[in-house]
Amino acid sequence: MSQPPPAPPAKKPTQLARGFSCKSCGAPVKLLTGGVALSAACGHCGTAVDVNDPNLRVLAQWQSKMGKLKPVIPIGARGMLKDISWQCIGCMGRRERQSGWAWEEYLLFNPYHGFRWLVHDHGHWSYVTMIKDRPNIVGASGPTFRGRSYRRWAQATVVVTHVIGEFYWLLEKDETVSATDYISPPYMLSQEVYPGGSELIYSLGEYTGPEVIRQAFNLPGMPLRQDIGAIQPNPWKERSSVAWKWALLALVVLLAEQFGVLTMSSHTPALKESFAYVDQQPDKRIFASQPFTLGGLTRGVSVKTESMISGGSLDLRLRLVNEDTQRSYPLGQTIARFSGWSDERSTAVSTLSSVPDGRYRLVVEPSNFVSIDPENDTSGFVAALASASPPPQVVPPIPLTFEVARVSDWSPFKFCAFLMLVPAVIVGALSLFYEGRRWQNSDEGGSSATSGNGGSGGFLAFSKDDD
C-alpha cells in the first residue's frame, strides 16, 4: 500500500496543432496549442474566436485602422530561451492611451512550461514571466522583490491595438489595463490591474539582447535599438563599482603603507649640529656641517633650524650637497624672534620632497640680519625689513642648531591616489550619464513619458496597409 504500483505504459503522443477556417474571412487559422490557449485571432482579418466553443463563438474583432501588425517573430516560430524550447503563438500590439507610445508583446508557449512573453519596445526586448509571489510594495520608495529594490518607472493606461494568433484568456475588445512598472535593470516588475480590480497580475521581465532573440528564433534581422531601454543593463555600472572598489582598496593599502613608513622612519636625525653665527666675522658667516648619511625607506628630508636669535630676523640659504655627485638641493629659511615674544627659541622647518640616499653636507649661508628692537622701533617689522642698510649696532653671536632627518613624503602617495581615482571617477561619471539618459524616458525622470516619444511614428513593427 505504501509503494505506488508500476506506471502504466506511455500513451501515443498527443497532437496539439490543428486548424479551422476563420468565421469572418474564411482564411485558414492554425491552432498551435490544441486549445490550451482559449482564444485565437485570424492573422488576416483580426477576428478572434473562443477555440473551445463548438461553434467558434466570435469574441472580438481587431480590424485596425492603424495598419497591420507585422510581427518580428513569426507566429509558429520556435526558439530556445532559458534552456526551454518555446513556440511563438501570438502577437499583440499594445499602446499607452495617453502618450500613444506603442510596443508589441509576443506570447510564447511550451506544453509543459506554459506561457512566457517577449516584450519588444523600440528595439529592446525583455523576457517576461508571470509571477505568483507578491512584491513588497512599501510607500512611494518602490517595491522590493526577491532581494532587489525597484524604482517606479511609469504608470499608464494600456489598450490592445492589434492581435494575431492564440492567447490563453478570452480576448475582449476595448479591454484597458492600468499598468505600473518598476525597474531594477536588467529586471522590470510590472503590476497590471484589470478593470474594477477584478484581477491583479504581477510579472517579472528580464532584459534580453536583440541578438539573443535573433539567434534563438533564427530571424533574418532585428529592429534597431532606439535610445536606452528601460531595463537595458548599464554597461558602466558594474565597471564603475569595480573601479571604485579597487580604488578604495588601493587607497587603504597605500594609506596603511604610508603610515607604516611614517612610523618606521621616525628615528633619530641624520645630522644635529650647532654653529654660532657672528655677523661681523666673515669666516664665521658660512657654515658647512660634518658629512652625514641619508638612507632609509623614504625620499623626503626635513631640515629644522633652531635659533636663540633675539630681537631680529635672519635669512638663511641652505643647501644639501651630495658629497659624491656635488649635486645640491637648495632651500631658504627665515628665522625670527622679537623680544616681546614669550618663546625662548625660534624654529624653522623645511622639507625637500625627493633626496636620494647618499653622503651629504649641509651648507648654510646666513644673510641679512635685521635688527628689530621693539623698544626703539614701534613702527614694526615691515618698516625694519624695508631698510636696506646694515644695522649699525654690534650684533652678538647667534647660536644656530641644524637637524636633518629623513621624513615621509606625501607627494608620491597623492600621485598614486590620484592615478587610481581617475578611472573610478571617469567610469562613475559615464554610469551616471547613462542612467540620466535612461530616466529621461521615465514618468519619474523629471521629464514626462511623452518626451521620449519623439519621432516614434515610424514604429518599426507597424506599417500602413490600407487594403
Added chain:
Amino acid sequence: MSDQFQCPSCGAPVVFKSPLSISSVCEYCQVMLVRHDRDIRLAGRMAALLEDTSPLQIGTRGSYEGSSFELIGRRKMQWSGGFWNEWRVWLQGGREGWIGEAQGFFSIAFDLKPQPEMGKVDRYFAGQSFQLNGARYVVEDVKDASCVAIEGEFTSDQVLGVSVRSIDCTGDALAYLSVEFDVQGRSRVASGKWFFFGDIPMSNLRQFEGWPVPVSK
C-alpha cells in the same frame, strides 16, 4: 495493496490505487464505477471526454518533500473565463493532496486538518487580505466553477457536475491557499505552494507530437 476489479461495462481492469477511493472512471469506456466492499457497480456514463492538452496525466509520478507520488484522479473545472485541472495526488505513505494546473501555473496543496472556520462565502473578494493560522494571505481570484469532466478515482461518487466557488490565495514565499465553498456554503481549505513546471520533479508526463519531454533532474 491496491484493489483490482473488472469494469462491468467493458470488462477492462479497474484499479483503485488509494484505499480512500470509492469511485473510478473506466479508462477504456469512460463509465463511472462505484465500489461497495468487494463489489463494483455501474453509476452512470461520463458525458464529456477530456481533451489531452495538460502536461500531466493519470499515472504521472513525481516526488514532493521527499515522498514519491502518483496522480490518480483529475477533475476539470470550467468557469466563465476558461478551464483548470485539479489532479488528485496520492503520496507514498497514504497522504493525499491536490495539484492545480492552469495555463502553465501549478499549485500543490493538502487539506488542512482540522479544517478552519472560514465564515460566509460572500466575504471573499480579489485583493482582500486575511490571516489564517498566523499567516497572511491575499485573495488572488474568486471563481465560480463546475466540474465538467473527471477521470481516475475519487473519494466520492458526487464529483462530476458539482458547482463550487473557488478562491485562490497567495501568501509569503509562494505560499498557496485554496478555499472552496460548495453550494451549501461548506468550505474546504487546503494549503501548499505555487510552483513552476520543473520545480517538482515529475516523470511519465504526457507526450506531445513535436515537443521534447522535459527530463527531471
